[in-house]
Amino acid sequence: MNHRPAFSPRRRHLLQGAFAASLAPAFVHASTGWPQKPLRLVVGFPPGSSPDALARVVADPLAQALGQPVVVDNKVGAAGSIGVTAVARATDGYTIGLTGNGPLTTAKALAPSTPYDVARDLRPISLVASSAFVLAGSNAMPATDLRGFLDFARAQGDKLSYGSIGPGSGSHLAMELLKTYTGIRAVHVPFQGFPQVATALMGQQLDLAFMIPSIAVPQAKNARLRLYGVSTAQASPGAEDVPPIQSALDAKGSFDVTSWNAIFGPASLPAPVVDRLSQEIARILQAPEVKQRLLAQGWVAIGSAPDVLAHKIAEDTAMWGRVIKLTGVRSE
Incomplete structure (x- = not known):
C-alpha cells in the first residue's frame, strides 16, 4: 500500500502560488455590511491542543481583517466530532470550525452513527497547516x-x-x-x-x-x-x-503520513462568505511572520482555496478508508 505525503514541498509551493495570484488587490465583500457581529471559531479539542493553538494563531489577524472579534470556542469530545457537529448544525452565518483531519476524513468510517456527513453538511474553507508525526x-x-x-x-x-x-x-x-x-x-x-x-x-x-x-x-x-x-x-x-x-521498514511498504488542520463552515454558509474567509485566511497564512511562527511549532503553513480542501478531504477519506478496512479499526 502506498501512502503518499499530504503535500510535497513543490506541490505546496505551486498551490500557494496559484491561489495567491488569484487574490485581487481588494476583496469582493461577501455582502453589504458582513460581518456585523463576532464570529465563533469552534475547535473540537481542548486548550493547549494543536488545533486550539492553530486556531489562536489565525483568530487575531482574522479578527483584524474582518473588523469583528473571532472567538475560539472549545467543544471537546468524540475525537473532535462534537465540535464538527456543532458547526454543521449552526445556521447563524457566523460559526466556523477548525479541526484536524480525522473528523473530516475518518469519523464516518469508524463510527457510522457520526451525526454529520462531511459532503452534505459542511463547506470547506481553507487548509491551514500540515505536520509530520x-x-x-x-x-x-x-x-x-x-x-x-x-x-x-x-x-x-x-x-x-x-x-x-x-x-x-x-x-x-x-x-x-x-x-x-x-x-x-x-x-x-x-x-x-x-x-x-x-x-x-x-x-x-x-x-x-x-x-x-x-x-x-x-x-x-x-x-x-x-x-x-x-x-x-x-x-x-x-x-x-x-x-x-x-x-x-526495508521493502515492507511506503510509510508517509502527515497530519493537517483545516477551517470549514456549515453547508448553510453563503458562498461569498466562504470565499472571503478563504481569501483572508490564505493571506494570513502567507505572511512571513505567521509562517515562521508555525514552523517553530513544527507546522508548515498552507492556505488554500475551498476546492483544494474539498479535494484533500476526498483523497484522504479514500486513503484512510483503505487503512481502516485493512486494520479493522472501529471506534464503536
Whole structure:
C-alpha cells in the first residue's frame, strides 16, 4: 500500500502560488455590511491542543481583517466530532470550525452513527497547516534508536500501550498502519489531546505515541521523552535529526503520513462568505511572520482555496478508508 505525503514541498509551493495570484488587490465583500457581529471559531479539542493553538494563531489577524472579534470556542469530545457537529448544525452565518483531519476524513468510517456527513453538511474553507508525526516513547523504553525500538516493541506482544488524540485521529491510524508493517501489537489508549498524551508518556503511564513535533521535541530535548522516528519519508521541520520510520521498514511498504488542520463552515454558509474567509485566511497564512511562527511549532503553513480542501478531504477519506478496512479499526 502506498501512502503518499499530504503535500510535497513543490506541490505546496505551486498551490500557494496559484491561489495567491488569484487574490485581487481588494476583496469582493461577501455582502453589504458582513460581518456585523463576532464570529465563533469552534475547535473540537481542548486548550493547549494543536488545533486550539492553530486556531489562536489565525483568530487575531482574522479578527483584524474582518473588523469583528473571532472567538475560539472549545467543544471537546468524540475525537473532535462534537465540535464538527456543532458547526454543521449552526445556521447563524457566523460559526466556523477548525479541526484536524480525522473528523473530516475518518469519523464516518469508524463510527457510522457520526451525526454529520462531511459532503452534505459542511463547506470547506481553507487548509491551514500540515505536520509530520514523531514516534515518541517514554524514558522507560530501553531502546535508544529506531531499529532497536521496533525489535523491542515486537518482542513485547500486547504488553505495550500507545496513546492518540482519539479514535480515527491521524495519531491513531498512523500507529495502526505501523503495526501492520512491523508486527507490533501495542494496545490503544485514547486521550483528549497531545498535551495529555505527553503527560502520560512523561509519567511512564504510557509507552509510546505518534505526536506532533511542537510538543514532543521540546520534551525530548529535556530528556523527558525518547524520539524514534518521523512519519514522513523525508526529514521533518522541527525534527530534522529524527530519522524517517520508512528507513527501517526495508521493502515492507511506503510509510508517509502527515497530519493537517483545516477551517470549514456549515453547508448553510453563503458562498461569498466562504470565499472571503478563504481569501483572508490564505493571506494570513502567507505572511512571513505567521509562517515562521508555525514552523517553530513544527507546522508548515498552507492556505488554500475551498476546492483544494474539498479535494484533500476526498483523497484522504479514500486513503484512510483503505487503512481502516485493512486494520479493522472501529471506534464503536
